[in-house]
Amino acid sequence: MSHTIASIKEGLAKGEFSVEEIARSYADKIARENPQLNAFLEVFDYKQFLPAKEGGALYGVPYGIKDNMLMQGKRTTAGSKILENYISSYDANVVAKLREAGGVILGKCNMDEFAMGSSTENSAFGPTKNPHDLTRVPGGSSGGSAAAVAADLCVFALGSDTGGSIRQPAALCGVVGLKPTYGRVSRHGLVAMASSLDQIGPLTKNVEDSAIVFETIAGHDVFDSTTIAEPAPSIAPALHQPIKGLRVGVPKEFFGEGLDKEVSQQVRSAIEKLQELGAVIVDISLPHAEYALATYYLIMPCEVSANLARLDGIRYGYSEKGSQDLLHTYLESRAHGFGAEPKRRIMLGAYALSSGYYDAYYLKAQKVRALIRNDFDDAFQDVDVIVGPTSPSVAFRIGEKSSDPLAMYLSDIYTVPINLAGVPAISLPVGKGSESGMPVGFQIIGKMFDEATLLRVAYQLEQSQ
Amino acid sequence: MLTDKEVKHIATLARIKLSEREEEHFKKDLSSILGYVETLNKVPTDNVEPLYQVTGITNATRSDEPRGSFVMNDELKRTLIEQAPAHENDYIKVKAVLKAK
Numbered sequence: 001m002s003h004t005i006a007s008i009k010e011g012l013a014k015g016e017f018s019v020e021e022i023a024r025s026y027a028d029k030i031a032r033e034n035p036q037l038n039a040f041l042e043v044f045d046y047k048q049f050l051p052a053k054e055g056g057a058l059y060g061v062p063y064g065i066k067d068n069m070l071m072q073g074k075r076t077t078a079g080s081k082i083l084e085n086y087i088s089s090y091d092a093n094v095v096a097k098l099r100e101a102g103g104v105i106l107g108k109c110n111m112d113e114f115a116m117g118s119s120t121e122n123s124a125f126g127p128t129k130n131p132h133d134l135t136r137v138p139g140g141s142s143g144g145s146a147a148a149v150a151a152d153l154c155v156f157a158l159g160s161d162t163g164g165s166i167r168q169p170a171a172l173c174g175v176v177g178l179k180p181t182y183g184r185v186s187r188h189g190l191v192a193m194a195s196s197l198d199q200i201g202p203l204t205k206n207v208e209d210s211a212i213v214f215e216t217i218a219g220h221d222v223f224d225s226t227t228i229a230e231p232a233p234s235i236a237p238a239l240h241q242p243i244k245g246l247r248v249g250v251p252k253e254f255f256g257e258g259l260d261k262e263v264s265q266q267v268r269s270a271i272e273k274l275q276e277l278g279a280v281i282v283d284i285s286l287p288h289a290e291y292a293l294a295t296y297y298l299i300m301p302c303e304v305s306a307n308l309a310r311l312d313g314i315r316y317g318y319s320e321k322g323s324q325d326l327l328h329t330y331l332e333s334r335a336h337g338f339g340a341e342p343k344r345r346i347m348l349g350a351y352a353l354s355s356g357y358y359d360a361y362y363l364k365a366q367k368v369r370a371l372i373r374n375d376f377d378d379a380f381q382d383v384d385v386i387v388g389p390t391s392p393s394v395a396f397r398i399g400e401k402s403s404d405p406l407a408m409y410l411s412d413i414y415t416v417p418i419n420l421a422g423v424p425a426i427s428l429p430v431g432k433g434s435e436s437g438m439p440v441g442f443q444i445i446g447k448m449f450d451e452a453t454l455l456r457v458a459y460q461l462e463q464s465q
Numbered sequence: 466m467l468t469d470k471e472v473k474h475i476a477t478l479a480r481i482k483l484s485e486r487e488e489e490h491f492k493k494d495l496s497s498i499l500g501y502v503e504t505l506n507k508v509p510t511d512n513v514e515p516l517y518q519v520t521g522i523t524n525a526t527r528s529d530e531p532r533g534s535f536v537m538n539d540e541l542k543r544t545l546i547e548q549a550p551a552h553e554n555d556y557i558k559v560k561a562v563l564k565a566k
Binding site for chain 1: 497514
């Protein structure tokens with residue numbers, strides 16, 4: 001049986017299984033199926049992580065976390081050879097929270113190297129396969145987390161989302177993926193990619209679980225000064241409230257060229273469903289949406305180039321032996337430790353931030369970012385949520401886009417505007433594509449800090465299917 | 466298209482040594498991506514303030530008192546120093562920063 005948080009709670013309450021028994025059954029399943037999927041990079045001995053006390057919101061619930069979140073005493077690779085043997089010295093805030101809530105951590109999930117990618121093909125430790133079709137990618141960069149949940153190797157997993165890395169793999173694997181509002185969840189202990197965009201969030205089998213995990217991990221953290229002061233809101237109890245009269249914006253920019261017909265079909269059906277549920281569908285425009293991808297692929301590499309400067313062969317991680325001097329330690333450690341995509345993005349960022357180019361590139365992009373955010377603010381004066389496709393296509397074949405960086409970047413076209421604006425968004429599975437039979441994801445975008453409405457709409461739509 | 470000299474300069478800024486083949490390869494990739502992002506030049510942004518971060522939080526401060534959130538002891542010291550690829554006793558070893566004349 002594919003468990004959810006509720007079914008685990010029920011099973012434990014009825015005495016159908018103990019915490020240890022259910023964890024063992026998941027561990028056994030991972031042992032059987034993970035070699036083929038490569039969803040987990042490292043599998044723990046679950047017995048070491050059984051909850052100390054009862055009563056937590058996630059008591060006895062087995063989960064995985066993306067391998068860019070630190071767990072004290074355990075390896076964190078960020079999908080890269082440069083951190084292949086790096087042992088974390090502290091817990092990420094979210095890791096501590098999940099442990100406190102009584103969850104059972106099963107292991108670390110595969111990812112594109114330093115969260116750079118949309119297919120998990122950039123992992124230094126091999127790609128993850130899509131459980132729906134092993135010849136296809138699970139999406140990325142949280143591909144391992146999405147595949148693990150889709151294959152029921154765990155009940156939920158944490159991922160991180162900078163340009164779509166929770167939502168897009170959720171869409172491609174047919175699971176629910178939530179990117180909270182920037183500032184909701186602490187990034188303390190998350191390997192930083194782009195600090196003004198990164199956010200941690202849950203990948204789950206249903207919306208209710210998404211709400212429960214979100215409530216558990218959200219909240220102010222003194223170790224992350226970008227977190228807002230408000231504690232995590234209570235959302236799960238209000239999911240059942242009907243959405244009659246709610247205004248749903250459909251941006252014309254999300255239905256243009258490049259969107260596959262089989263995706264468009266399922267997304268349109270979902271919009272009709274929302275209308276049947278009583279929502280008011282409103283045509284809107286996000287005029288600067290067409291510039292979001294370019295804006296993102298300037299801002300993100302710039303921030304990446306700063307964040308990855310710490311990987312210098314000096315303080316931790318891979319270090320080139322026999323380098324002749326300090327400069328060569330840097331040049332050679334980074335040359336051999338990083339894969340092609342991190343190199344590409346670090347160089348892009350270094351160039352765009354360099355003297356003479358800063359104004360034309362980075363500063364310009366941050367100004368366009370303001371305009372993109374204004375588009376959302378304007379739209380949200382009139383609507384409560386905004387909807388559209390999560391990804392322009394269903395899961396593509398392994399190797400199909402890996403030789404052309406720009407083709408791969410286009411996978412993020414509907415997800416990046418959200419990160420730039422900071423608003424929350426969720427991807428919900430809405431059926432299978434009529435041509436490929438692969439899952440299609442529906443993206444619902446909410447106002448800043450309004451995960452409550454977002455999750456309510458997602459829940460109502462999910463229940464109606 | 467970026468020149469070879471520009472690519473070498475970028476690689477040096479990024480502190481990443483590239484092989485000749487990589488230089489050629491990345492020259493094409495970077496040129497292509499920079500060409501794509503140049504579309505932003507079409508967007509008028511006079512009088513637009515850059516949006517560096519989205520929550521509006523500025524100057525998040527705390528009181529200047531010890532938080533006691535972790536204990537610095539020999540074990541932690543050892544853990545942190547042992548993460549360094551080259552270390553000796555309580556020191557992290559680095560190559561010479563200042564060159565003797």
